[in-house]
Amino acid sequence: MSKSKRVTIYDIADELGMSASYVSRALNNHPLVRQEIRNRVKKKALQLNYKYNSHAANLRQGSSKTIGVVVPHIDQSFFSGVIAGIEEICFQHNYGLVICQSHESFKQECLAVETLIHQNVACILISVSAETQSYAHLESIKQHNIDLIQFDRCIDKLDSYKVLNDNKETSFNVVNALVEEGYKRIAFLGGPEHLNAFKDRKEGYLKAIKHAGLSIPYNFIVDNVLSKDKAAQIATELLSLKDPPDAFLTVSDHQSLGVLEIANSLGIQVPQQLGIFGFANEAFAEIIQPSLSSVDQKSKEIGERTANLYFKNILNRKDNTPASSRKEIIKCEIIIRKSSRKVK
Amino acid sequence: MSKSKRVTIYDIADELGMSASYVSRALNNHPLVRQEIRNRVKKKALQLNYKYNSHAANLRQGSSKTIGVVVPHIDQSFFSGVIAGIEEICFQHNYGLVICQSHESFKQECLAVETLIHQNVACILISVSAETQSYAHLESIKQHNIDLIQFDRCIDKLDSYKVLNDNKETSFNVVNALVEEGYKRIAFLGGPEHLNAFKDRKEGYLKAIKHAGLSIPYNFIVDNVLSKDKAAQIATELLSLKDPPDAFLTVSDHQSLGVLEIANSLGIQVPQQLGIFGFANEAFAEIIQPSLSSVDQKSKEIGERTANLYFKNILNRKDNTPASSRKEIIKCEIIIRKSSRKVK
DNA sequence: ATTTTTTTGGAAACCGATTTCAAAAAATCT
């Protein structure tokens, strides 16, 4: 009795002297089966330690109650926050969750998508890798009758629901806040421009600069310096100019940290002489001295909204939403801390 | 031609005028099929946009190339690190990964385990919830021929592979390091004692105290104060004693942060008057001022080792390792920063 | 008492890949 075979509905059927089809219906609360029988069957199932076999059901039904997620890295706080949100919603709907990392590699992203197609997931939620420029692999998802939702990092040209932060507006508002504090020479440290989130943050910045009528030297605007070290290097250069910036807006908190460290080492007072504003509201932002102003991207909410989009707008509904309105914008929260608060 | 049916091996077989069974073998590089035919079949598969159906294969084979993971929270840095490690190894072996959160709830943990059994995963990797005391649900996993590996938070009595940090030794060594720095009145802020990780850290602390021959007032040792706020509260009490502690060892960096903030507000110099040592090496540990000494738990390595245990020791092997040696210990790395370095 | 409707239940096909078993084809050996 060691290699016990799996208990199936046939075993239950035998024990109760009925047919497997009836057992199936009973277990699924089918209206054609009386409550009394449902109870009897369920009791027996429990007694025999029966476990439903998803694969069998999925094979027959052609779809699985599973959602696939592809992110660049699970262990980045933004993405793990999103995933936590997705998981919660899926759990509520009794859906499973399969998670893949692309490691920012286009090739691995394609592989992940393949795997999810094989698994016959109902829907794929994806935030594309930094390398991803083409999207045949995403088109292929739809060809296989699998729904697709993009979040955070989206391919614009691809027709799908998209869940995004209001990066441009937020960036615009942040600059306005800096201007109100009295900062005038605001530098910008950006990320790779082909990712919409970073592009939008830059656009918002530029718009606000224009709106405020400030004149910013061209070399105050630097793209593609996403790491702390690169940011520190640029900060060193800019802060040793004759007319240095009096504030930095960066697209990540790590960049801001780099700037802050350089300011400290150069004896520049933050926020009095230099304002610093980050993005992402990492755990350390409120902890460091001076505390770092930043932008909360509401990662968990992004996850929840993304997953809900599937359950509310796509599932059980012919989705004829016009392409134009297939965007959900999650408002960021601007958190002003000490690093950008010059006036009391 | 809208609701196109899924392309199967039968379609490929038809097109090539051979049987489905042969196609299956060709796609799987079965030795009985010539390379030439394999190529031809694969080419046609690509051409028809054929996608393998995992469910069909899983149903037939009775096992899926999928691993299930259950953790309390995905978005805690330790666990997201572990998961990143697991994912990497699974990806290498072309295994899928299904991730569930227990949210520290016993009930949700049971549900998650159920789901994974339904999915017929090959193996479940689990770090139990804080609520989990009984383990019938974990026994049930084994009854269903699914392998089980515990990591970090383990039920000792349950027979399974276990992957753990050397919490006790590390804690012992940390206290020794504090003693060497000249700290003598070392307080301990612990976590819930029914979780082995926290229990072990306390034991290591006690052992080191004994070993160093220090006498510590009983009220310097406080259990179950895992949050920053609780730790801050206790620190306030202890630091206002006539003979306060001159160092704190805590079981998390958040606790240490609480202690640090209180020390700052009381005007107590860290590390000169008070040494602080955390656990987990959160991102903020090296960033705050003074930088926080902490313990790197090597979360990613835990994930890798846990997953590898399945692929190397369990899969394709009658696992007759004696229960005693079914433990993998991952050595922590002690990172001494400013908060505990009194002497230069 | 007969017909119609409703309820209750089961037989069998189905989903798609795998695998066993055996037959057909090719190659090798008398």
Next chain:
DNA sequence: AGATTTTTTGAAATCGGTTTCCAAAAAAAT
């Protein structure tokens, strides 16, 4: 050439729920 071995190839069963279609039984209506 015929017999034997080896290599290719395929038919059919299988995994376990789901679902369609149909039949029998019970209840209601005529």
